[in-house]
Amino acid sequence: MKMNILPIHHGFSTFDITEIKSNELAEYFKEFKEHINECEYIGCGHIKEENCGIKKAVQDGKISENRYQNFIKIYEVLKDKEEHKW
Numbered sequence: 284m285k286m287n288i289l290p291i292h293h294g295f296s297t298f299d300i301t302e303i304k305s306n307e308l309a310e311y312f313k314e315f316k317e318h319i320n321e322c323e324y325i326g327c328g329h330i331k332e333e334n335c336g337i338k339k340a341v342q343d344g345k346i347s348e349n350r351y352q353n354f355i356k357i358y359e360v361l362k363d364k365e366e367h368k369w
């Protein structure tokens with residue numbers, strides 16, 4: 284198992300998403316972390332869930348809309364990969 288493959292301060296240019304699970308993705312968005320404990324559900328995917336701390340933070344302008352859209356894009360890629368295991 285590989286950990287710490289993402290140098291957080293470098294953003295996503297070296298982001299190897301093939302190594303990440305969809306349910307771990309939010310951990311790689313460092314400004315998301317402080318809002319995750321506001322999610323109502325443990326294991327919240329931060330996409331379709333109600334009472335999601337991440338979605339609320341986006342609405343409140345605490346997380347940039349761009350970053351959240353990026354998150355969704357990557358999340359969907361990861362989900363797709365997990366559902367169609369190679």
Ligand SMILES: [Zn+2]
Binds near residue numbers: 319322323327336
């Ligand atoms: Zn959430």
